[in-house]
Amino acid sequence: MTQDWWREAVIYQVYVRSFADSNGDGVGDLPGIRSRLPYLADLGVDAVWITPFYASPMADGGYDVADYRAIDPLFGTLDDAKALVDEAHDRGIRVIVDLVPNHTSDRHEWFQQALKAEKDSPERARYHFRDGRGDRGDLPPNDWESVFGGPAWTKTETADGQWYLHLFAPEQPDLNWDQPEVRGEFLDILRFWLDLGVDGFRIDVAHGMVKADGLPDVGTPGHLKLLGTQALPFFDQDGVHEIYRDWRKVLDSYPGSRIGVAEAWTRSPERTARYLRSDELHQAFNFHYLTAEWNAADLKQVIDDSLAAMTPVAAPTTWVLSNHDVQRHVTRYGSVARARAAALLMLALPGSAYVYQGEELGLPEVLDLPEDVLQDPVWERSGRTDRGRDGCRVPIPWTPDGPSFGFGDGGSWLPQPADWAELSVAKQQADPNSVLELYRSALRVRREQPDLGAGSEVEWLDVPEHVLSFRRGAFTCVVNFGPDTARLPADGRVLLSSGGYATEDADVLVPADTAVWLARP
Template sequence: MTRDDSQRRDDRHWWRDAVIYQVYVRSFADSDGDGIGDLPGIRARLPYLADLGVDAVWITPFYTSPMADGGYDVADYRDVDPLFGTLDDADGLIADAHALGIKVIVDLVPNHTSSDHAWFQAALAAGPGSPERNRYIFRTGRGESGELPPNDWESIFGGGAWTRLPDGDWYLHLFDAAQPDLNWDNPVVHEDFLGILRFWLDLGVDGFRIDVAHGMVKEDGLPDVGATEQRKLLDTRPLPYFDQEGVHEIYREWRKVLDTYQPARIGVAEAWTPGAGRTARYVRPDELHQAFNFHYLTAEWAAPALREVITESLAAMAPVDAPTTWVLSNHDVHRHVTRYGDGEEGLRRARAAALLTLALPGSVYVYQGEELGLPEVLDLPDDALRDPMWERSLRTERGRDGCRVPIPWTTKGSSLGFGPDGSTPWLPQPAHWADMSVEAQVGAAESMLELYREALRLRREHPALGERPALEWHDGDDTLLRFARVDSFTGRRLHCAINFGATPASVPVAGAVLLASGRLGSDSGDVLLPPDTAVWWED
C-alpha cells in the first residue's frame, strides 16, 4: 500500500520532520535461511514499514566485507556482499521502497576501510614511504628501535589504536585492527569517495548516514591524549582524533554533490561531540542535513534532565536552521527499555518516551524492534558473541550484540519468523520474545506496536506536530514535564505531559485526549496521569 498524497511531507524538505526507521541488516529479516538478515528480507518486509507509518529507512552497511565488525569494515564500497544479496537486490529494494512512499538512506563508512580493501592490500605490498601507504595513516614507532606505538591513542573497541607490521611501520585503527583509518589529507581519498557518493545516488538512494562523521581528520602531529579510557571522553572533551575542523571541508565537498540531485538527497552525521553547539557545526547550511542527537539518547529518565537537553538541542540548531533529531536507541547502545529500568518499569518508561520523542520538533529515528518494546538481551552465551569489542577488551566488555538480536515476527518457528522455519538466527532469541512479536502485537489495543502506529499516524496528520510548529513549555516541576505544540496557521494546539514521579499526577486537560501511553484516571475533572506515563491532548 502507498500512503495517501495528503499525508506526505513536502518532498523538497522531507528530512526535516521525517520518521526514519533503522534497519540493522543482519537482524531484520532473513530470506534464505542462512540465519543472517539480507536485502531480499528487507524488501519483503517493506509493507510492514509502510503500515507502521515511517517516512524513510536507514540500512546499515551491506557492502562487500569480511565482517570483522558486522559490515562496518568495507572491502568494496560499490558492491553488495553475497551474504546480503546483489546489486540487483539493492536496486529492487530502492524501487519498492519508493513505490511505497519510503525514502532509503544507506550507511557510508569513510573513516576506515577493511584491511581486505584493495587499497590496504596494495599498501602492505608497496612498503614504507610509498604512495599506496599514504592512503592510510602509517607512522614509524617511538623508542630506540621504533618498538613503541607512535602515540598513546586507544581503540574505541579496547586496546591500543596502532598495529605494527613486520617491516616496522605502524598503522592507525581507531576501531578494530581489521579497520585501518584512511588518510583524508590525501586528495585521492577525497576523489574516490565523491565517486562512491555518485554511484549510490545514481542508483536512487535518498541519502547517507555517515559512520564516525566526527572522525576522518586527525590533529596535525598526532599528539598524545594524555589520558587512558579515552572512549569515555567522547562527549565530554576534545580529542585529537575526533571532531577536528577539517571534517567540515569534507562535508562541504559532499554537500555540493548532494545538491546536484533531485528530489533532495541528504547526509546524516553520526557525530559524537562535547556539546550540542559542536554538533550543530555539522549541519550548517553548506554541510550536512542532520546530525544524531546523542545528548538526548544519553539523558537520564528525569524531567529536569530531559527538559534541559531538549531546550539546549533546539537552541543549538536554530542559528543554523537545521532540524533537531531525536533518537532513543540504535545498534551501538543498550536498548532503552533496559536503560530505563528493564522489566515492566522499563517498558512503561519506553512507552512514555515514545510519545515524548514523537511530539518534539524535528526528525525522529526508530531503531528496529523498539516499536515492539524489545529489551536488551543481557544473557547471550559467551560463545555466541560476535562484537569485536568482546575479544579486544580481553573478554571484559560484552559489546553490542545484546541490542542486535534478530527481531521476532511470529509467535512460532525456530527463528520466530526472522527466517524460514528450521533456520537458526545468528544470535539466539529469547523464547519469551514470541509474545513480543509483530504477530502477537498487531491489533492488540494496548500493545507497544499499536501505540507506535497510532502515534506515527497522529504525528503525520496533526498540523501541530512535525518540525515547524512552536514548542511552548508549561509550568511543571521535577516530576512533571509539560509542553504544547502550536500550529501558527490553524491555531490548533497539541499538548504533551509526562509524569516522571512515583505517584499519580493531576493534569488539567481542557480538550480531547488523543493518545496515552498507559491507562488514565480522573481527578475532579482533571486527568490523573500514572507514574511513567505520557498523554497527548488537543484544545
C-alpha cells in the same frame, strides 16, 4: 511531507543482519528487508536507514568495508539493492544507506597495496602509517586508544615494520583524509549510490575522518572513557567540515532532496550544530538526548539545549532512543512503561525522530547471550570484560512460533530469548494495548496533527515537579516522571496515552511513567 522531507521525518533503522532473512542462512539480507516493506509502510515511517551491506569480511558486522560499490553475497546482489530502493519508493518510503568513510577493511584493495608498497609511498599515504617509537620502533607511534579497546595502532609484518592507525578494530585501518585521492574516491562513491536512487547517507564516525596535524599524544590514559568531556586530536577536528561542504555540493546536484546524516559524537550540541550549517549536512544524531537520564530535569535541559543549538543553523533537531550501538532503552530506562512514555515524548518533539528496529515491539536488551555466540569485536578486544553490542542486535521476532520466530527458516545468527514469542509482530498486531499498536497510533496522529514534527520550538507549561508538559499550537504533551499520579488541567481532549489515565472534571490524571497527548479543537 514537504520537499525538505527530512526536517520532520520518522526514520526507521534496519540493522540488516537482524531484520529479516530470505534464504534461511540465519542472517538478514536485502530481499528480507524488501519482503517486510509492507510492514514498514503500515507502521507509518517516512524513511528507512539500512546499516552496511557492502562487500566485507565482517570483522565488525559490515562496518569494515572491502568494496564500497559491491553488495556482500551474504546480503544479496546489486540488483537486490536496486529492487529494494525502487519498491520502497513505490510505497512512499525513502532509503538512506550507511556509509563508512573513516576506515576501510584491511582486505580493501588499497590497504593490501599499502602493505606491499614501500615506506612513504603513495599507496601508504592513503592511510596513516608511521614508524614506531623506542629504540627499535616497538612502541606505538602515539598514545591513542582504540574505541574497541587497546592501542589504536598495530605493527605490520612488513620489512620496515611500520605501524598503522585504526581507531576501531585492527581490521579497520583509518583512511588519511588529507589525501586528495581519498576525497575524490568518496565523491565518486556518493555518486554511485545516488545514481542507484538512494535518498541519502548516514555517515559512520562522521566526526573522525580528520586527525590533528602531527598526530599528537592525548596525554590522558583512558581518554576514550572521557569521550564527551575533552577535545581529542582524532575526533571533531575543524578540518572535517571542508569534506562535508564538498559532499553537500554532490547531494544538491541530485533531484529530490538527498541528505547527509552525521553520526557525530561531540562535546556539546553547539559542536554538533557545526555539521549542519547550510552548506554541510542536513541532520546529526542527537546523542545528548539519547544519553540523558530518565528524569524531567535532565530531559528538559537537553531538549532546550538541543533546540537552541540548532536555531542558528536552521537545522532540525533529531531525537533517538536506541540504535545498534547502545543498550536498548527498555532496559536502560528500567521498564516497558517508561519506554512507552519515552516514545510519545520523542515523537511529540519538533524535528526528525529515529526508531531502531524492535523498539516498536518493546524489545529489551538481551543480557544473557552465551559467551560462545558473542561476535562484537569489543568482546575480544576488551579481554572479554566488555560483552559489547550484540545484546541490542538480536534478530527481531515476527511470529510466535516457527524457526527463529519468523525471522527466517534457518535459525538466527544470535539466539532469541524464548519469551520473545509474546513480543512478536503477529502477537502484538492483535493487541490494541501493545507497544506496536502504540507506535502505529502515534505515527498516525503525528501525520494528522499539523503541530507535530514541524517547527522548532516548544512552549513549556507550568506543571508540578517530576512532570514535563509542553504545548505546540493546539497540541499538548504531558509526561509524568514521578512516582505518583499527577493531576493537571486537561488542555484539550486526549488523543493518545502510553498507559492508563483518567479524566475528572476539567483535569487529566496521569499515572507514573506515563505520557499523554492532548489537542484542543
